[in-house]
Amino acid sequence: MLVYPSSIDLSSRTLRCLAGHLAARRGEVGTRWRRLTTGRQALLALAHLRCGDTYAQLAAGFGIGIATAYRYIREAVEVLAALAPTLAEAMKAIRMKAFVILDGTLLPIDRIAADTPYYSGKHKRHGMNVQVLTDPFGRLLWVSPALPGSTHDLTAARTHGIVEALAAADLKCWADKAYQSAGRPVRVPFRGRRLKRWQRRHNSTHAKIRCLGERAMATLKGWRLLRKIRCSTNRITAIVQAVLVLHHASA
Numbered sequence: 001m002l003v004y005p006s007s008i009d010l011s012s013r014t015l016r017c018l019a020g021h022l023a024a025r026r027g028e029v030g031t032r033w034r035r036l037t038t039g040r041q042a043l044l045a046l047a048h049l050r051c052g053d054t055y056a057q058l059a060a061g062f063g064i065g066i067a068t069a070y071r072y073i074r075e076a077v078e079v080l081a082a083l084a085p086t087l088a089e090a091m092k093a094i095r096m097k098a099f100v101i102l103d104g105t106l107l108p109i110d111r112i113a114a115d116t117p118y119y120s121g122k123h124k125r126h127g128m129n130v131q132v133l134t135d136p137f138g139r140l141l142w143v144s145p146a147l148p149g150s151t152h153d154l155t156a157a158r159t160h161g162i163v164e165a166l167a168a169a170d171l172k173c174w175a176d177k178a179y180q181s182a183g184r185p186v187r188v189p190f191r192g193r194r195l196k197r198w199q200r201r202h203n204s205t206h207a208k209i210r211c212l213g214e215r216a217m218a219t220l221k222g223w224r225l226l227r228k229i230r231c232s233t234n235r236i237t238a239i240v241q242a243v244l245v246l247h248h249a250s251a
Contacts, residue, residue, distance in 0.1 A: 006047075006051075008043075008046055008047055008050050008051060009050070010046060010050055010246075010250055011250050013249065013250060014046065014246055014249050014250040015039065015042050015043060015046065017246075017249040017250075018042040018045065018046065018076060018079075018080070018246065018249075019038045019039045019041075019042040020038075021079050021080065021083070022038040022041055022042055022075070022076060022079060023038045025075070025079050026038065035063075035064050035068060036062065036064065036072065040062065041072045041075075041076060042076065044058055044062055044069065044072055044073060044076075045072065045073050045076035045077065046246075047061075048073050048225060049077075049223055049225050049239070049242065049243060049246070050222075050223055050224065050225075051224055051225075052224035052225045052227065052228075055069045055070050055073070058073075074235075076242070077235070077238050077239055077242045078238060080241065080242035080245045080246060081237075081238040081239075081241040081242050081245070083245045084241035084242070084244055084245050085142065087142065087144075087160060087161060087162065087165055088165070090133070090141060090142040091165050091168075091169055093141070094133065094135075094141055094142070094169070094171065095169040095171055097135050097136065097141075097171070098136055098172070099136055099171065099172035099173060099174060100133050100134065100135060100136075100141065100166070100171060100172075100173050100174075101133070101134045101135075101136070101138070101173070101174050101175070101209070101210055101212060101213035101216075102131065102132070102133055102157065102162065102166075102173050102174070102175040102179065102186065102213075103131075103132050103134075103153075103175065103176065103210070103213045103214075103216075103217070104129055104130065104131050104132070104153035104156060104157075104178065105129075105130055105132060105217050105220065106120050106122075106123045106125070106127035106128070106129060106149055107127050107128045107130060107146065107220075107226050107229055107236065107240070108125055108126070108127045108227065108228050108229065109126050109127050109128055109149075109228075109229045109230070109233065109236070110126075110228065110229070110230040116150070117148040117149075117150050118148045118149045118150065118233065119149060119150055120149035120150060121150070123149070125149075126149055127149035128146035128147065128148065128149055128229070128233060128236050129146065129147045129148065129149055129151045129153070129156050130143055130144050130145075130146050130147075130240055131143070131144035131153070131156050131157055131160060131162060132144075132213070132216050132217065132220070133162070134212070134213045134215070134216040136209075136212065137212060137215075138212035138213055138214070138215030138216055139215070139216065139251075140216040140219050140220070140244070140247055141216075142244070143220070143240050143241070143243075143244045144156065144160045144162070145160065145237040145240075145241075146233070146236040146237045146240055147159065148233075152178065153176075153178040153179060154178060154179050154180070154181070154182055157179065157182065157186075158182075163182050163183050163185065163186060166185040166186065167183060167184060167185045170185075171185060172185065172187065173185050173186045173187065174186075174187050174206065174209050174210045174213075175187070175188055175210065176188065176189070176210060177189055177191055187206070188206075189202070189203040189206045189207065190202060190203055219247060220240075220243065223243045225239065226239070226240070226243065
């Protein structure tokens with residue numbers, strides 16, 4: 001087998017942060033010895049999440065078994081997911097913003113046509129729906145748990161309590177047409193083909209503000225594992241939360 005050096009486009013601060021949390025985890029469970037140090041385990045997990053490398057590739061590169069690579073990565077994801085803020089915790093920081101941008105995205109998954117609940121008619125593919133809150137500059141603030149891809153964005157926002165949290169904080173929110181009827185805190189563009197001139201101007205201004213939220217989507221998809229997830233759907237929420245924690249650690 002041929003082996004070659006590679007790189008991960010993350011800062012060393014992200015590596016140290018994850019390694020510190022893994023060291024604390026090992027201290028809690030009383031681990032005496034492992035094949036990899038906490039630093040190497042952190043590097044293994046980052047290579048999987050950021051680059052999307054498979055367990056077989058990582059096992060060969062780090063000189064461990066495939067099952068061991070799976071356990072190490074799963075442990076790192078669980079440690080990070082436990083640190084992810086809830087919506088209530090995130091709102092304490094979000095309420096200080098002038099406004100937020102709400103949008104939903106589909107994380108593609110490896111499923112067959114029989115898995116109807118995960119099929120998104122809008123995107124014409126299987127995936128998981130996640131809701132994203134960003135600040136006025138498009139910086140990622142919070143990501144919701146994942147729901148089946150067939151879930152409508154408005155339904156997902158209500159399921160997670162996002163609309164109620166925004167109303168309680170009296171915080172303005174910009175969103176697209178999918179969030180029609182969300183309520184007072186969520187501002188959406190006008191729908192229809194025969195709009196008046198002032199309505200078209202309003203939609204144009206609204207789009208210029210809302211498009212900044214696409215930066216957060218690009219931030220998420222920068223973690224290449226999220227471009228096509230091949231694990232169990234039960235683990236996707238933990239993976240998304242782990243990515244959120246790592247993103248904030250590297251910011």
